[in-house]
Amino acid sequence: ETGVTQSPTHLIKTRGQQVTLRCSSQSGHNTVSWYQQALGQGPQFIFQYYREEENGRGNFPPRFSGLQFPNYSSELNVNALELDDSALYLCASSLGGRASSGNTIYFGEGSWLTVV
Amino acid sequence: DQQVKQNSPSLSVQEGRISILNCDYTNSMFDYFLWYKKYPAEGPTFLISISSIKDKNEDGRFTVFLNKSAKHLSLHIVPSQPGDSAVYFCAAKSNAGNMLTFGGGTRLMVKP
Numbered sequence: 001e002t003g004v005t006q007s008p009t010h011l012i013k014t015r016g017q018q019v020t021l022r023c024s025s026q027s028g029h030n031t032v033s034w035y036q037q038a039l040g041q042g043p044q045f046i047f048q049y050y051r052e053e054e055n056g057r058g059n060f061p062p063r064f065s066g067l068q069f070p071n072y073s074s075e076l077n078v079n080a081l082e083l084d085d086s087a088l089y090l091c092a093s094s095l096g097g098r099a100s101s102g103n104t105i106y107f108g109e110g111s112w113l114t115v116v
Numbered sequence: 117d118q119q120v121k122q123n124s125p126s127l128s129v130q131e132g133r134i135s136i137l138n139c140d141y142t143n144s145m146f147d148y149f150l151w152y153k154k155y156p157a158e159g160p161t162f163l164i165s166i167s168s169i170k171d172k173n174e175d176g177r178f179t180v181f182l183n184k185s186a187k188h189l190s191l192h193i194v195p196s197q198p199g200d201s202a203v204y205f206c207a208a209k210s211n212a213g214n215m216l217t218f219g220g221g222t223r224l225m226v227k228p
Contacts (some may be wrong), residue, residue, distance in 0.1 A: 002159065004159070029151065033215065035216075035218075040220070041162070041220055041221075042122075042218030042219050042221050043205070043206075043216075043218045045215035045216065056215055088158070092216075106162070106218070109159045109162070110159050
């Protein structure tokens with residue numbers, strides 16, 4: 001149990017629709033990162049939020065956007081869904097703006113998104 | 117361009133024997149390396165890490181070795197147990213960035 005909770009756990013969307021995924025970080029953690037894990041691959045970094053500001057972004061198009069709230073929970077929004085967006089979306093919480101120590105990065109169980 | 121590679125998609129080991137999982141990287145800016153374990157339907161769980169200033173870190177049955185000149189690290193599990201069966205991911209980060217770069221994972225199966 002990492003204390004990082006994500007919702008929903010599974011969802012199915014149609015191509016072109018929009019989706020919002022949610023993450024509650026571990027108590028006391030002020031940094032949330034989002035990763036996309038396609039089937040058979042390792043997680044790919046989408047972006048990170050630190051104290052409500054975007055603090056780094058991976059190679060994902062602008063239709064992937066996010067928010068972090070004052071309680072450090074976070075949302076990942078994906079617009080104009082494409083079939084290739086089908087993946088497991090992982091939220092990771094940590095303390096500080098940088099992943100300075102592996103044992104302070106905790107992952108949630110992920111949200112499985114299927115785009116049909 | 118895959119900066120972190122795990123070339124073995126799967127590994128099968130007998131219970132009680134050693135499991136060796138390998139990882140190669142290309143980015144010389146990486147200065148911290150981590151191993152995560154992932155069961156189906158769960159998020160990755162942190163196992164062990166190593167800083168680039170060290171060449172070995174041990175935690176119980178798990179040891180990570182780093183060979184900076186070869187840009188290679190390995191995770192040794194001794195003795196392997198059936199409960200170790202999972203997908204193992206190698207990840208790396210640099211001081212210049214705030215993201216983890218993951219390998220593609222190795223599925224370890226430990227047979228009783």
